[in-house]
Amino acid sequence: MKKAALHNLGCKVNAYELDAMQQQLEAAGYEIVPFAPGADLYLINTCTVTNIADRKSRQMLHRAKKMNPDALVIAAGCYAQVKGADLQKDDVIDIVLGNDRKSDLIRVLQDFEARRAAAADPADRNRADESTSADRIGADESTSADRIGVDAIPSADRNGADTNTSVDRTWEAESGGGILSWTDISKVKEYEELKISHVDTHTRAFIKVQDGCNQFCSYCIIPFARGRVRSRKPEDVLAEVRDLAHAGCREVVLSGIHLSSYGVDFQKGRSADVSAENLSEEPASAAENLSEEPSSAAEVTNLLELIRLVSRVEGIERIRLGSLEPGIITEEFAAALASIQKVCPHFHLSLQSGCDRTLKRMNRRYTAAEYREKCRILRKYFEDPALTTDVITGFPGETEEDFLASRDFVEEIHFFETHVFPYSRRAGTRAASFPDQLTEQVKKERSRVLLELDATRRREYLEKFLHKKIEILVEETMEIDGRDFWVGYTKEYQRAAIPRTGEEDLQNQLVWLETEEILEGNVLFGNIL
Numbered sequence: 001m002k003k004a005a006l007h008n009l010g011c012k013v014n015a016y017e018l019d020a021m022q023q024q025l026e027a028a029g030y031e032i033v034p035f036a037p038g039a040d041l042y043l044i045n046t047c048t049v050t051n052i053a054d055r056k057s058r059q060m061l062h063r064a065k066k067m068n069p070d071a072l073v074i075a076a077g078c079y080a081q082v083k084g085a086d087l088q089k090d091d092v093i094d095i096v097l098g099n100d101r102k103s104d105l106i107r108v109l110q111d112f113e114a115r116r117a118a119a120a121d122p123a124d125r126n127r128a129d130e131s132t133s134a135d136r137i138g139a140d141e142s143t144s145a146d147r148i149g150v151d152a153i154p155s156a157d158r159n160g161a162d163t164n165t166s167v168d169r170t171w172e173a174e175s176g177g178g179i180l181s182w183t184d185i186s187k188v189k190e191y192e193e194l195k196i197s198h199v200d201t202h203t204r205a206f207i208k209v210q211d212g213c214n215q216f217c218s219y220c221i222i223p224f225a226r227g228r229v230r231s232r233k234p235e236d237v238l239a240e241v242r243d244l245a246h247a248g249c250r251e252v253v254l255s256g257i258h259l260s261s262y263g264v265d266f267q268k269g270r271s272a273d274v275s276a277e278n279l280s281e282e283p284a285s286a287a288e289n290l291s292e293e294p295s296s297a298a299e300v301t302n303l304l305e306l307i308r309l310v311s312r313v314e315g316i317e318r319i320r321l322g323s324l325e326p327g328i329i330t331e332e333f334a335a336a337l338a339s340i341q342k343v344c345p346h347f348h349l350s351l352q353s354g355c356d357r358t359l360k361r362m363n364r365r366y367t368a369a370e371y372r373e374k375c376r377i378l379r380k381y382f383e384d385p386a387l388t389t390d391v392i393t394g395f396p397g398e399t400e401e402d403f404l405a406s407r408d409f410v411e412e413i414h415f416f417e418t419h420v421f422p423y424s425r426r427a428g429t430r431a432a433s434f435p436d437q438l439t440e441q442v443k444k445e446r447s448r449v450l451l452e453l454d455a456t457r458r459r460e461y462l463e464k465f466l467h468k469k470i471e472i473l474v475e476e477t478m479e480i481d482g483r484d485f486w487v488g489y490t491k492e493y494q495r496a497a498i499p500r501t502g503e504e505d506l507q508n509q510l511v512w513l514e515t516e517e518i519l520e521g522n523v524l525f526g527n528i529l
């Protein structure tokens with residue numbers, strides 16, 4: 001049995017996609033092994049959100065080849081999408097798999113193996129040509145022979161992308177050549193269906209429901225790596241959630257690259273022009289049709305309706321939401337969410353800056369005052385929800401005064417958690433050419449200030465749960481300070497531990513406890529009620 005080792009970089013959406021690729025490999029007969037020497041295949045799901053992510057992606061690809069020079073190395077994901085042409089020149093990489101090609105993993109692998117066998121035995125060359133052309137999705141005979149050449153022509157239009165924007169070609173290299181399987185992601189209109197049927201923890205599963213972003217914030221490379229908004233068919237989301245519930249999963253986290261835009265492409269129709277110019281407006285409000293319960297998946301047109309649909313799946317006790325844009329929060333939306341018992345009072349609202357001048361140059365579509373109002377609304381409908389956010393420090397032209405305005409705003413909102421990112425200059429984005437780029441030293445110092453504030457706020461929020469009765473969903477066992485515990489999370493995503501005594505199995509159980517103290521690592525401690 002061939003052995004495959006996988007490694008993920010980047011966000012939860014990437015992690016979901018890696019899980020889906022892992023399950024494709026398992027179904028094709030691969031044994032999944034740790035990312036260590038000894039594998040036959042190494043798959044790295046790369047990330048390009050910052051320069052550091054690029055560097056780590058390259059490092060992992062090279063580390064893989066060092067671990068086994070004879071192994072096949074696959075670069076998938078966002079860095080592979082944006083830098084596919086460069087990676088093709090890197091001898092350590094055998095296959096480059098762009099975004100929107102992850103569902104093709106096994107077919108591309110088979111193509112690669114056939115080609116490698118043909119290279120080893122030229123007599124097999126014709127047979128390889130035949131088998132790979134037959135496997136190719138949507139291929140026609142007239143293009144199959146070209147595909148095996150160095151400069152093969154684009155493959156047929158698999159996903160409704162314009163002809164000449166999809167490339168599935170091989171290249172020659174010292175190692176015997178490789179395959180670039182790639183699509184011009186800006187032209188892709190259909191969501192690429194990937195699927196997971198189980199998760200290792202059996203408790204909580206991230207479900208990808210949306211891809212792409214139409215917002216083009218001036219600092220962000222993601223629209224170039226992920227393309228425009230594509231929403232997953234609600235019936236496919238529902239089928240996956242049901243499978244996971246059947247496998248024992250009790251909590252789902254609905255995730256996407258720009259989750260708030262879920263359904264925008266449904267409303268526009270799938271044949272609509274999805275160019276950046278035509279889709280640069282705010283996401284359609286998910287608060288539309290608030291009073292209408294979707295009676296079937298076919299009626300779902302926005303995020304709220306999707307949440308309602310998922311909430312009806314038996315066995316799923318909790319629904320958590322991935323990152324939301326402030327624009328989606330209205331009185332109606334929050335009220336409707338609060339009426340769905342399974343929705344967790346844990347909301348990640350991207351802020352990026354608390355200074356209006358910076359927000360404007362970031363091309364964020366709200367002011368600090370509007371953001372404050374969104375937090376007020378959430379706090380009106382949910383009792384002390386966990387609000388989390390992202391903030392960028394050292395955006396080009398951010399003065400000391402701008403930074404202090406941002407810092408003061410973060411302090412005022414009382415986030416439970418603030419993820420702090422020093423600005424990373426991404427080639428191809430508008431902000432990369434802005435004047436007044438700041439030094440790494442300034443970004444680092446401003447990040448330090450926000451991280452310090454974050455540590456204080458986390459503790460303050462956690463302390464609100466002391467000496468209270470709370471419910472946790474138990475996920476795992478853990479040793480803290482030499483003692484054994486069952487550990488789980490509250491709906492607000494606070495970690496809590498109960499002593500592990502005897503042989504009881506609390507894994508995946510909802511348990512009430514009364515909290516008594518806070519252990520090392522900001523873990524609430526209490527005894528089971």
Ligand code: SF4
Pocket residue numbers: 213214215216217220221222223257258
């Ligand atoms: S909303 Fe802005 S920051 Fe978020 S993925 Fe889209 S472009 Fe990037």
